[in-house]
Amino acid sequence: MARLVLKFGGTSVANLDRIRRSALHVKREIDAGHHVAVVVSAMSGKTNELVGWCGEAAPLHDAREYDAVVASGELVTAGLMAIVLQQLGIPARSWQGWQVPIHTSDAHGSARIQAIDGTAILNGFTSGEVAVVAGFQGLHKDSGRITTLGRGGSDTSAVALAAALGAERCDIYTDVDGVYTTDPRVVPKARRLDRIAFEEMLEMASLGAKVLQVRSVELAMNHNVKTFVRSSFEDPANPSAGTLICAEEDIMEHHVVTGIAFSKDEAQLTLRRVADKPGIAAAIFVPLAEANINVDMIIQVVSDDTTTTDLTFTVPAADYERARAIIEKARESIGFATIQGNTDVVKVSAIGIGMRSHAGVAARAFKGLSEKGINIRAITTSEIKFSVLIDAAYTELAVRTLHSLFGLDHAA
Numbered sequence: 001m002a003r004l005v006l007k008f009g010g011t012s013v014a015n016l017d018r019i020r021r022s023a024l025h026v027k028r029e030i031d032a033g034h035h036v037a038v039v040v041s042a043m044s045g046k047t048n049e050l051v052g053w054c055g056e057a058a059p060l061h062d063a064r065e066y067d068a069v070v071a072s073g074e075l076v077t078a079g080l081m082a083i084v085l086q087q088l089g090i091p092a093r094s095w096q097g098w099q100v101p102i103h104t105s106d107a108h109g110s111a112r113i114q115a116i117d118g119t120a121i122l123n124g125f126t127s128g129e130v131a132v133v134a135g136f137q138g139l140h141k142d143s144g145r146i147t148t149l150g151r152g153g154s155d156t157s158a159v160a161l162a163a164a165l166g167a168e169r170c171d172i173y174t175d176v177d178g179v180y181t182t183d184p185r186v187v188p189k190a191r192r193l194d195r196i197a198f199e200e201m202l203e204m205a206s207l208g209a210k211v212l213q214v215r216s217v218e219l220a221m222n223h224n225v226k227t228f229v230r231s232s233f234e235d236p237a238n239p240s241a242g243t244l245i246c247a248e249e250d251i252m253e254h255h256v257v258t259g260i261a262f263s264k265d266e267a268q269l270t271l272r273r274v275a276d277k278p279g280i281a282a283a284i285f286v287p288l289a290e291a292n293i294n295v296d297m298i299i300q301v302v303s304d305d306t307t308t309t310d311l312t313f314t315v316p317a318a319d320y321e322r323a324r325a326i327i328e329k330a331r332e333s334i335g336f337a338t339i340q341g342n343t344d345v346v347k348v349s350a351i352g353i354g355m356r357s358h359a360g361v362a363a364r365a366f367k368g369l370s371e372k373g374i375n376i377r378a379i380t381t382s383e384i385k386f387s388v389l390i391d392a393a394y395t396e397l398a399v400r401t402l403h404s405l406f407g408l409d410h411a412a
């Protein structure tokens with residue numbers, strides 16, 4: 001007998017039929033004698049709708065009330081899942097974040113889990129009760145207010161709960177049967193991975209593969225939670241294991257590149273003819289940092305006259321207008337001729353632990369992309385990944401090109 005956490009994402013609880021099917025996966029584990037805590041997302045599309053309503057109500061709204069609104073989606077599915085489980089003869093009750101309680105920071109809209117008290121849920125296990133926990137939400141203890149964990153945050157709720165309960169496994173049920181070499185909806189030749197290392201999954205998630213929230217991977221890595229990504233759409237009587245996120249040592253076979261990720265959440269800013277003298281980079285990037293804007297890629301090109309330089313950098317698309325305004329405001333102290341912006345860009349990245357021991361991987365990619373006529377606007381590299389910024393129109397072509405170039409296509 002083991003303790004398990006099963007998480008069901010938006011498409012796995014999209015309507016009552018889907019909730020019933022997901023409940024059969026819970027039933028299978030209960031019938032096998034396990035103790036189960038379930039974490040649910042809101043019905044797919046619901047959180048987007050709630051977020052949209054907040055924006056319509058007031059573009060600049062109170063973040064605490066935003067959380068009060070968007071946390072509601074998970075309350076509905078938690079209750080419905082408990083009802084459906086009871087209907088199957090399984091004792092179950094729903095738990096809202098504050099009831100568990102799941103304590104978080106007060107960063108409304110992207111709060112961090114600080115502590116989970118699993119006592120009440122573990123008590124329920126002794127009488128065979130399934131706990132159905134609303135994902136994505138928590139409580140800030142001092143203010144007594146509801147918080148949410150950032151989009152995709154139910155993954156993090158599930159892994160954190162698994163750590164708190166000392167669960168043997170955390171199964172993330174979604175609409176694909178595991179982690180693939182790239183988004184299988186974009187590249188039909190993508191291959192499912194049996195295993196992927198924590199570090200690689202962290203990079204994949206932070207570079208755009210939305211199958212797991214980044215923080216859930218961090219938690220799984222730090223607390224050594226055995227986490228699987230698997231499909232709720234499969235026959236509950238005959239499920240496949242999915243993909244295990246695990247330590248690097250537990251993977252036998254290493255490829256140079258394990259996966260390709262892409263993110264449209266990027267915007268590019270270029271300052272033309274910036275004075276080429278000490279202190280300029282600080283004049284640009286300090287105000288952005290103070291405004292909590294994350295600058296990612298940076299390239300500096302000395303212009304023809306050699307006394308000035310062109311500087312290109314990227315920021316999250318959501319911060320584009322703010323970043324532009326900050327730079328305009330600091331125009332005097334920076335001193336540049338013009339500012340140009342582009343939100344129609346995408347960052348495509350290749351990730352693989354094997355890159356540590358192979359030189360020239362990025363260079364092969366640049367060549368492959370140029371042969372397809374794809375212009376690279378900016379580049380970043382680090383130990384186990386490299387990223388290129390390109391025009392959004394070339395996203396699919398670039399992802400497919402890199403996917404085959406690094407031998408990731410499945411055999412036809």
Ligand code: ADP
Nearest residue numbers: 009010011174178179180182183185209210211
């Ligand atoms: P859920 O609602 O269950 O949390 P998400 O939509 O958040 O599901 O994540 C699942 C989706 O992630 C898949 O439908 C798939 O399109 C996308 N995805 C992106 N990259 C990958 C990848 N490398 N492997 C698997 N799925 C991926």
Ligand code: ASP
Nearest residue numbers: 041047136151152153154
């Ligand atoms: N419902 C939330 C969202 O759409 C959390 C989640 O699904 O993980 O972001």
Ligand code: MG
Nearest residue numbers: 009152210211
């Ligand atoms: Mg998700």
